[in-house]
Amino acid sequence: MDIRELVLQQLRTVFDPELGINVVDLGLIYDLQISDGNIYILMTLTTPGCPLHDSIVGGVKRALEHIDGIRDVKVEVTWNPPWTPERMSEEALRQLGHFS
Amino acid sequence: MIPTNTAYETNIRLPFLFIVFGVIAFAASQTIMLAAGPTIVNGAFRLPTIWAAAHLAMLGFALMVAMGAMYQLVPVAFLTPIWSERLGFVQFFITAAGIALFSASLAFHARAAFFPGLLLVLGIVLFLFQMAMTLRKQAKKNMMTLFVSTALVCLLFTIVFGLTLAFHFWSGTQTMDHLFALKTHILFGVFGWFTLLIIGFSYKMVPMFSLAHGFSMKPARYVYAAYVTGLAVTFVSFWKNHQAAFVAGAGLLFIAFALFVYHISSMLRKRMKKRLDRPFQFALLAIAIALILHGAAFILSFFGDHRKIAIVIYGYLLGWIMLSIIGYLYKIVPFLWWTHRYSKKIGKENVPTLKQMMNENWTAVQCALFTISAIGVTIALDVSNLPLFYIAQGAMTLFSLLFVGTVISVLRK
Numbered sequence: 001m002d003i004r005e006l007v008l009q010q011l012r013t014v015f016d017p018e019l020g021i022n023v024v025d026l027g028l029i030y031d032l033q034i035s036d037g038n039i040y041i042l043m044t045l046t047t048p049g050c051p052l053h054d055s056i057v058g059g060v061k062r063a064l065e066h067i068d069g070i071r072d073v074k075v076e077v078t079w080n081p082p083w084t085p086e087r088m089s090e091e092a093l094r095q096l097g098h099f100s
Numbered sequence: 101m102i103p104t105n106t107a108y109e110t111n112i113r114l115p116f117l118f119i120v121f122g123v124i125a126f127a128a129s130q131t132i133m134l135a136a137g138p139t140i141v142n143g144a145f146r147l148p149t150i151w152a153a154a155h156l157a158m159l160g161f162a163l164m165v166a167m168g169a170m171y172q173l174v175p176v177a178f179l180t181p182i183w184s185e186r187l188g189f190v191q192f193f194i195t196a197a198g199i200a201l202f203s204a205s206l207a208f209h210a211r212a213a214f215f216p217g218l219l220l221v222l223g224i225v226l227f228l229f230q231m232a233m234t235l236r237k238q239a240k241k242n243m244m245t246l247f248v249s250t251a252l253v254c255l256l257f258t259i260v261f262g263l264t265l266a267f268h269f270w271s272g273t274q275t276m277d278h279l280f281a282l283k284t285h286i287l288f289g290v291f292g293w294f295t296l297l298i299i300g301f302s303y304k305m306v307p308m309f310s311l312a313h314g315f316s317m318k319p320a321r322y323v324y325a326a327y328v329t330g331l332a333v334t335f336v337s338f339w340k341n342h343q344a345a346f347v348a349g350a351g352l353l354f355i356a357f358a359l360f361v362y363h364i365s366s367m368l369r370k371r372m373k374k375r376l377d378r379p380f381q382f383a384l385l386a387i388a389i390a391l392i393l394h395g396a397a398f399i400l401s402f403f404g405d406h407r408k409i410a411i412v413i414y415g416y417l418l419g420w421i422m423l424s425i426i427g428y429l430y431k432i433v434p435f436l437w438w439t440h441r442y443s444k445k446i447g448k449e450n451v452p453t454l455k456q457m458m459n460e461n462w463t464a465v466q467c468a469l470f471t472i473s474a475i476g477v478t479i480a481l482d483v484s485n486l487p488l489f490y491i492a493q494g495a496m497t498l499f500s501l502l503f504v505g506t507v508i509s510v511l512r513k
Contacts, residue, residue: 014446017438019311019373020453047308051176051435055443062447085313085372096311097374 003034007064014059017052021095023060027087030078037071039064044083053077112440114188118168119433121196123507125160127500129153132207134493141486152207158289158417159199159220165425166297167195167227169432170248174234177244177304183233191230195223214270221259228252243320247300250328254292261285283338290413291353292331294421295390299323299360302387305428306364309380310371319363326356343404350401354394361391377455378464383427385471390420411481418474426470426503430463437510457513458506466506469499 001009011029012022023029023043031042041060045053057075064073093099132153133140139147171188175181182188198220205213231252238245261284268274268281303320306312334349336342364387376384393416400408434457442451476492479485 015451015453017442017446017451017454018309018435020455046311049177049179049304050308051172052439053176055439055446058444059446062444064447066448083313085311088372093372096372098372 003067003069004032006067007032007034007039010063010067011060014056014063016046016056019046019096021088021092023056025089025092025095027089027092028056028083037069039070039073041073041075042078043075044078046083048079048082111185112172112436114182114185114192115168115172115432116436117189117192118164118171119429119436119507121192122161122165122168123429123500123504125156125164125199127497127504129156129160130493130497130500132156134490134497137486137489137493141480141484141489148207148210151210152203155206156199156203157422160203162294162417162421162425163224164195164199165429166294167192169301169425169428170231170297172432172436173301173304174231174248177301178235178238179240180234180238183230183237187226187230191223191226194219194226198223210269212270214266217263217266221263224255224259228256243317243324244300244303246324247296247303247320250324251293251296251300254288254296254331258285258289258293261288280338280341284335286413287331287334287338290417290421291334295357296327298421298424299327301428302360302364302383302424305383305431306367307371309373309431310368310376311373312367312371315367315370319359319366323356323360323363326352326359330354330356346404347398347401350394350398354398357391357394361387377431378460379427379430379467381427382464382467382471383424386420386423386427389423390416393419408482411478414481415474415478418477419471423467423470423474427467429507430458430467433507433510434458434513437513441513452513457510463506466499466502469495469502473499 008024011024014023015021016023016026016028019026026046028043028045029041030044031040033040041064043057043060045056050056057077061073061075064070088096090099130153132149136147136149136153140150171182198216201216202213202220205216231248235245235249261281264275264281265278265285268278303317307315330349330352332349333345333352337345337349364384368384393412397409397412397416400412431454434454438452438454438457445451473492473496476488477496480489480492
């Protein structure tokens with residue numbers, strides 16, 4: 001499997017525990033760069049001051065650290081631009097009760 | 101895109117200590133209230149056992165849970181760490197001892213309540229100092245800061261007037277009109293401290309639990325201005341013993357709360373989460389109950405019927421303050437325990453969602469039991485019906501025991 005796909009697959013195992021939706025479908029991942037075994041992720045959360053800040057950001061880091069061939073994972077959080085609901089996937093919207 | 105890594109976590113033992121003490125105090129208060137049935141139904145509210153139960157409920161439960169929730173919420177909502185966690189633990193033990201001794205004194209020897217009252221005041225002052233030191237470090241102040249800061253100032257006024265009342269009992273002398281001190285104590289404690297605090301944090305929790313985005317925060321400033329003016333006018337009405345000012349104050353508080361309801365409704369219309377969690381729905385129900393009771397208080401203010409107003413305030417304590425706290429606690433307790441147990445496991449192994457930490461249907465049954473009991477108790481007091489009071493207060497006591505059990509059961513997950 002392509003390393004980028006593998007990373008995204010791993011990121012889909014990290015859920016926002018309040019919403020029960022993974023960080024990729026929620027549209028929290030702004031940027032993903034992979035080079036020479038180093039991963040850089042720029043992400044956000046649904047709101048500044050999210051009580052689950054440390055849990056989710058730490059979870060993203062932990063989910064990628066054990067991938068074979070990965071030496072370093074750097075995760076940064078930004079509020080600029082702020083997250084908007086338009087970033088969510090159709091699956092995320094379905095889980096939130098849309099389309100029903 | 102500018103990276104801004106900022107992380108704030110409080111040692112969860114601190115908020116948990118406050119919350120566990122709070123739910124146990126709530127069960128104790130409701131049991132005492134059940135035993136005090138005959139006197140309370142006859143409208144004799146100012147009796148030692150009822151003071152003890154009321155203070156256990158308001159200080160032991162509501163105040164302690166509010167403090168615990170603030171230790172958890174302030175760092176994340178205001179992006180500012182707690183100034184001193186060690187002070188937080190010291191403050192917990194002083195306040196808990198103060199509340200236990202103060203309530204016992206009220207029940208058995210009211211004149212001696214002054215000294216444990218001082219201990220309790222010391223605990224609250226330490227809390228106010230802790231929060232003042234924390235909030236002054238907040239980089240970017242917002243409307244929530246204003247609501248919470250004003251609530252803290254009201255808490256300070258509440259304890260000043262509460263201590264004055266305790267001093268009157270202890271010394272047998274009056275430093276000011278006793279009834280004025282009592283009314284002001286209730287005004288700033290119930291309508292100042294608790295309501296402003298719940299409104300302030302609702303502005304964080306309602307969008308968070310409903311995933312609401314793209315709403316305006318402008319109405320919050322009008323809510324604040326109208327509500328604080330209402331508090332000030334009501335205070336002046338007590339001070340000058342002025343009936344028209346009392347009507348104006350009650351009217352302003354009603355208008356302010358109606359604006360708050362409008363604002364929350366506009367937020368909910370922008371929500372992405374279509375199916376709201378049951379405990380959160382009960383916290384929203386509490387807002388609707390408070391609006392009705394603010395309206396009732398405004399109408400009653402024209403007639404100056406103190407007994408009816410006392411019953412409305414009792415209903416307000418149960419249906420607004422307690423129900424809000426209970427609704428949000430069913431969200432906060434699983435979150436705290438989840439953070440403790442699973443925060444470091446996310447990304448490594450499958451972890452439960454917050455919803456799986458507590459049986460949602462069971463919490464809904466409990467919230468419904470509380471709501472029906474609260475309505476029953478309020479009606480029983482209004483019509484002075486002892487059998488109805490025993491049934492409703494019995495159901496409330498049952499709820500309080502189930503509530504303790506549910507909170508403690510989360511710790512086994």
